[in-house]
Amino acid sequence: MRKPFLRPLAAAALLPAALLTACGGQDGGNASAGAGGNDGNTIKVGILHSLSGTMAISEVTVKNSESLATDEINARGGLLGKRLQPIVEDGASDWPTFAQKAQKLIRKDRVATVFGGWTSASRKAMLPVFERNKALLWYPVQYEGLESSPYIFYTGATTNQQIVPGLDYLKEKDKKRIYLVGSDYVFPRTANKIIKAYAQANGMQILGEEYTPLGHTEYSTLVNKIGEAKPDAVFNTLNGDSNVAFFKQLRSAGFDAGRLPVMSVSVAEEEVKGIGVQNIAGHPVAWNYYQTTGGRANEAFVRAFQARHRGAVTSDPMEAGYNAVHLWAEAVRRAGTTDVEAVKKAAAGLSLDLPEGRVTIDGATQHVHKTARIGVVQPDGLIKEVWSSREPIRPDPYLRSYPWAAGLSS
């Protein structure tokens, strides 16, 4: 009686792994079609996001905005007289798959650059692939900092442009007893390390620190623990679908934004729709861009995006992905080639007017100067800015200019 049903179960557990190994391993390295995807009349670029699995909810939209940017460049006559040819791959919310697909894009497709990744786990998996191949990755999502690879450009915020301003805001609002909730992987754990150092230096108190696996959907115990700790605010670094379950269950347990504000750093306009606005209205979020951000560049971006995707919203990571493509293209234009080293050199100090405002690449860290903005979720599902740093903040991925952060980067 035992074997017939246990054996298939064991096979079920092994199946995903087997499938992945079967799909990987084909790194090719054959075709030698000119350096850096610069082949005949087209320049190939890779777009690598999770189009399936738990992260697809967020990453598909970034893929869409990056495709919009490559199409815009093609519509304006292309790059160096050639058309951009995006090659889209699915990272499938699985970190080894990201590494394999990155390898495939670089070696087999010979792309000039890759735009991709969302979770830090996926970036960490891809990093050695890009460094080994001396290829270029543009990573469009806010992350936990403490990294500066010579082969990655980071167009999302690092901690001093998002998390630190988020904490400044809470402190300003006199929310000093904080509960930390996050998904169980590298971004939330590192972010919380930084938050704890900040709290210690600023007289704030951390009442609890909880992690749940990615894709976790059962939050009643956690909500109960939060209820017992009675914090002034929650700092939320959950990622993906878990946010939906967390906010729904928090709301149905009677906690609304007035009673317990939850500051989120991975919930943008797109996620608000899935969470349900009645569950999250009034809660603060920390980003660098909102659909409602003013300026002509953003109006054009929102209009162009909604012309393709009716009823869609635009969010910070989408904008950062869109920016990445335009920043790379401008660097290629200035360098006159897609050669990685030349592009890197041309990108240093490069400055463009993009939807979030003026964006400048910091050559030393390969991050960008960004304005920090705290927003509050509105009943219509959009996010309204309630606080901003006014001017772009210099990226400081290792928090070297913050005395309280000494010792974090080691």
Place this chain on the structure above:
Amino acid sequence: MTSLLNQLPIGLSIGAVLLLTALGLTFTFGQMGVVNMAHGEFLMAGAYTAYLLQDWAGAQAVPVALPVAFLVAGALGWVLERTAIRHFYGRPLDTLLLTWGVSLILQQAARDLFGAPNVQVVAPSWLTGRVGLSGATLPHARLFIMALAVACVVGIWAYLGRSRQGRRMRAVMQNRELAAVSGVATGRVDQLTFFIGSGLAGVAGVALTLVGPVGPSIGTYYIVDAFLVVVAGGLGQLRGAVIAALALGMLNSFAEFWTDASLAKVVVFAVVVAFLQVRPQGLFVLRSRALT
């Protein structure tokens, strides 16, 4: 202390979610021995049924969707059984691969139809409140899920025990050959069993929209725990599934209260593995005179 007491109803409600997602599997996996990896996608079909019905039923979509989702997911299951699974009876590994593939296809179909981002199912206002009992609070949504789980169990119990069809189903489950020679059309019983099992997943999917996300990947979040309940409870055993779901819900609730969510998962799996070492057949065993 009150928060510790709170964990009791929370454990019950986790158990109810587990039970609801596993009930359909006690039919398809427990009784027919089909390892249906696409069971989670029938949950998903139920959840999307509630989403689609919002256009028509508005805020009352959740209760309205319960019977509709039963039929939709049941029909999906029936089609799957007729077109594919019936050719693979007695070949568990092939069935596993087959249904795994079907689950990927259904997920992608949902992604193409409804988009990758989660969609919103608005809970009716009478499900958004909460009740307090001696310090512990319980959201109405959770109470609704518990009541639904109880209703489903009672319904199934009555069906299996009291109805002609249900008795045929049990006969086929206990001894297929004997049932066949006694004049039971086993093929038709299989169809019906699969229809009901899949339909129950649809019902569970509707209930889950109250507490969790509604998106293409939700099936993957619940499928492992659902199998866990059926295996721990003993194949084809309704009371086994009920007790296993409640026990695992309680275990999960208190393990997470004292440790954290990741560790609680480890504890639950470890306990189930240890338990299966002692009782490989699960909590309850089907007694039959078949020489298996």
